[in-house]
Structure formats: C-alpha cells, structure tokens
Amino acid sequence: MKKTAYLILIILLLLLLSGCSGEQSPITPSGTTIKVGVIGPMSGPEQALGEDTLKGIQTALHLHPYLDNGDAIKLRIEDDQNNPELTLKAFRKLVDSDNVSAVILLSTSASALAVNSIADQHQIPVLVLLATHSDISKDTQYVSQICFDNTFQGKVAALFVRDELLLDRVAVFNNPNSFHSSSLADEFIRKFRSIEGQITDVIPIVAETVDYDIIVTHLREENVQLLYLPVTAEDVITISKAAEKIGWTPEVMTGDGLLSIVLARHQEDIGHLDGLLAIDMYSNTIEMTPAGKKVAKVYHSLFKGNKSSFPATGFEGIAILLQAMNRCQDPADRECVNAMIRDTVDFDGIMGKITIRPDGKTLRPLVVNRIRGEQMEFVVKVY
Numbered sequence: 001m002k003k004t005a006y007l008i009l010i011i012l013l014l015l016l017l018s019g020c021s022g023e024q025s026p027i028t029p030s031g032t033t034i035k036v037g038v039i040g041p042m043s044g045p046e047q048a049l050g051e052d053t054l055k056g057i058q059t060a061l062h063l064h065p066y067l068d069n070g071d072a073i074k075l076r077i078e079d080d081q082n083n084p085e086l087t088l089k090a091f092r093k094l095v096d097s098d099n100v101s102a103v104i105l106l107s108t109s110a111s112a113l114a115v116n117s118i119a120d121q122h123q124i125p126v127l128v129l130l131a132t133h134s135d136i137s138k139d140t141q142y143v144s145q146i147c148f149d150n151t152f153q154g155k156v157a158a159l160f161v162r163d164e165l166l167l168d169r170v171a172v173f174n175n176p177n178s179f180h181s182s183s184l185a186d187e188f189i190r191k192f193r194s195i196e197g198q199i200t201d202v203i204p205i206v207a208e209t210v211d212y213d214i215i216v217t218h219l220r221e222e223n224v225q226l227l228y229l230p231v232t233a234e235d236v237i238t239i240s241k242a243a244e245k246i247g248w249t250p251e252v253m254t255g256d257g258l259l260s261i262v263l264a265r266h267q268e269d270i271g272h273l274d275g276l277l278a279i280d281m282y283s284n285t286i287e288m289t290p291a292g293k294k295v296a297k298v299y300h301s302l303f304k305g306n307k308s309s310f311p312a313t314g315f316e317g318i319a320i321l322l323q324a325m326n327r328c329q330d331p332a333d334r335e336c337v338n339a340m341i342r343d344t345v346d347f348d349g350i351m352g353k354i355t356i357r358p359d360g361k362t363l364r365p366l367v368v369n370r371i372r373g374e375q376m377e378f379v380v381k382v383y
Contacts, residue, residue: 030070034331036321037076037094040106044081048264049257049310053106053129056314059299060322068326076100080107087111088118095122101325101332102127104317109133109179112143119143125324125338129317130310132256133179134187137360144341144360146317147256150180153279154187156366156382157228157253160277162197164380165251167225171201173239175231181205184230184255200224205235212242220248230255233262240272253277259371260308273371277379282309282351283367284375292350307374312350320344320354352381 038057040050054077066072076098078090087107094100102125105112112131119126119142126143128136134151137143161167170192174185189199200222203215216239219227227243227250229236236254243250258278262270288296295315303311324340325331344356355363365383369376 027066028070032071033074034071035074035076035100037100037103039078039080039090041082042079046082050106052308052310053314055303056311057318060315060318067331071331082107084111084114088114091115095124112136116140116143124334125341127317129313133183142338144356146362148366150183151187154184155191158188158191162195168197169200169225171219171224172228173203173231175205181230188228212239216242226251228253237269237272256280260310263307276371278369278371280367282312283369283378285378286351289348291348316349
C-alpha cells in the first residue's frame with residue numbers, strides 16, 4: 001500500500017514539474033499555408049521605411065513560424081513605393097488574385113486612406129502599422145490602425161509644450177499637400193490655442209524655393225520660443241541648419257518616426273537633430289517588456305547594424321495578427337480574424353500594452369523623447 005502511494009506521488013510530481021517547465025510542446029506542421037499580404041515601399045524614397053518594418057515582421061515569423069494549429073504563414077509582398085495608386089493596385093491583386101487572408105500596410109497616410117475607401121467592399125482585415133492620420137479607421141469595419149493617431153499626437157504635443165515646458169509662443173511649419181503634416185499641424189494649433197497658447201506664425205512648405213534663412217530670422221525677431229515641425233526629415237534638417245546659421249536655439253518638437261528616417265537616409269546630418277524633442281511609440285532609454293527583450297535579441301541575431309524603430313512596429317503588427325488567427329477555428333476566415341483583431345486587449349508589445357478598440361483605433365502609450373546622438377532619450381510617457 002505504501003509502495004503504491006509513493007508511486008502515485010512520484011507521478012504527480014513529474015506531471016507538476018513538466019507543467020512548470022515553461023517549455024511549449026513543439027507544433028506539428030499541418031501542411032496548410034495561410035497567405036498574408038504585405039504592402040509597402042520596398043523601393044523609392046521611402047524604401048527604408050518598408051524594408052525596416054518588414055524585418056520586424058520576419059523576426060516575428062522566425063519566432064513563430066506556425067500558428068497553434070500547425071498552419072504556416074506565407075507572406076505575399078507588394079511594392080507600392082508609398083504611392084496611393086500603386087497601393088490600390090497591389091491591394092486588389094493580393095485580395096482578388098493571391099487570395100490572402102489579411103493585409104498588412106506599411107505605407108503612410110495617403111495610401112492608408114486610399115485602402116480605407118475599398119477595404120469594406122472586399123471584406124478583408126487590414127492592419128495599418130505606421131500611418132497616423134485620424135481618419136484611417138473611420139467609416140470602415142475592416143481597417144485597424146496599430147499606432148496612435150494624429151489627433152492624440154497633436155493634442156499631447158500641444159499640452160506638453162504649454163504645461164510641461166511652460167512655453168506660450170510657437171511657430172508651426174506644415175506641408176498642406178501632406179495628410180500627415182497638415183492633420184498634425186491642425187490638431188496642435190487647435191489644442192494649443194484652446195489652452196491659451198499663442199501661434200505666432202503658420203508657415204506652409206509648398207515649394208523647394210522656401211527661404212528658410214529669412215523665415216527663421218523673422219521668427220527669432222518675434223521671440224518665438226518653440227518650432228513645431230510635423231514635416232519631412234529633409235525639411236527638419238534644413239530648418240535646423242538655418243537656425244544654427246544665425247546662432248538661434250529655440251526648442252523644437254517634431255513628429256513620429258523622425259530619427260529612424262534620418263538614420264536610414266541622412267546619417268551625415270544626425271548632429272543637426274541633437275536636443276530636438278521627438279514624439280514616437282518607442283524610446284531607447286525605457287526598459288522593454290519581457291516580450292520586447294526576447295524580440296530584440298532575436299532581431300539583432302538576424303539583422304545587423306539597424307537602429308530604426310520601424311522593425312518594432314512590424315513585429316507588433318504581425319504578432320497581433322497571428323494572435324487573432326489563433327483565436328479563430330479557421331485562421332483563413334477573414335470575418336473571424338477581423339473580429340479578433342478588433343478584440344485585442346492588453347497585447348504585450350515592445351514597451352507596453354496594446355489594445356485595439358471595436359472601431360479599429362489602438363490604445364497604446366505615446367512617448368516624448370529628446371534626441372541625443374543616435375538615440376531617443378525618454379522624457380515622458382502618455383497614455
């Protein structure tokens with residue numbers, strides 16, 4: 001009797017230890033392939049954006065080559081050169097000819113808004129990873145936006161400048177031909193004025209012949225305290241150079257993704273960004289989540305010498321999609337996958353929790369950083 005009891009106890013202990021080991025049972029491949037479309041600028045001026053984000057997607061698939069049921073993920077990659085017309089052409093090909101189960105979009109707001117106009121016709125889930133225009137998930141049941149939008153970003157920027165920096169005289173540069181630039185500028189201006197801040201000048205960037213030397217000299221004479229620059233990396237660099245030329249050092253705040261773009265395309269000009277404030281989803285000086293640390297280790301083993309933050313967004317986007325597919329009985333069921341994407345709650349991202357609301361908007365922290373050398377130094381995190 002005692003011998004039997006000891007045997008039972010040993011078996012129970014072995015079962016308990018195996019359950020606590022933290023190791024998952026290997027997944028047996030099912031032989032089925034689920035196709036996922038990826039559209040982004042793989043050539044042209046924005047090539048670094050597309051290629052770097054794709055590296056994050058590839059890192060996630062290296063970590064999780066199979067869904068829980070053993071189905072493999074096959075990427076169908078289309079180059080749109082960040083051109084809305086090419087984006088729509090690629091989208092129709094992926095959906096109608098390649099029969100993908102979901103689409104991940106790496107391009108910017110103009111392309112995302114173009115897809116917004118037809119996604120519901122095709123009834124296919126679309127994850128927009130980098131575009132921040134506030135209308136990307138508006139009036140659509142199938143387009144979800146992974147990053148924070150321009151309404152939130154512009155509002156936070158205005159509040160930070162007024163309440164944290166205690167500045168009240170700001171000049172705003174914007175490009176009226178850019179969805180991203182104009183919407184950020186409009187929201188910043190609206191919010192800043194509502195909290196008794198003064199917008200001294202709004203400078204539209206509409207041609208390459210803009211004389212920044214004259215403009216910054218005028219702004220200094222008006223005692224402008226901060227320049228809000230939701231414009232291209234090239235324009236930020238040019239404006240910074242013009243201010244340096246006259247020895248003027250106002251505070252400068254820029255929009256998301258600036259440092260990553262400069263590191264990819266304008267490494268020689270990185271010094272002109274030193275000290276600028278930059279809004280982003282990430283920071284180099286915030287401790288990553290355990291999931292983020294694991295991803296970073298694998299990423300750096302696969303890809304060398306890349307300091308962009310775009311791969312982090314690529315990883316988060318595909319990981320959220322894989323999680324949604326794992327919650328569906330049929331991972332190729334577009335309707336179910338879309339519903340599960342919009343039911344994402346407290347997903348463990350690189351630097352915090354991510355929740356996607358039923359309207360396709362994402363709740364995630366925004367980080368204000370200060371650029372120092374090739375890093376973004378944490379200033380404040382806003383939820």
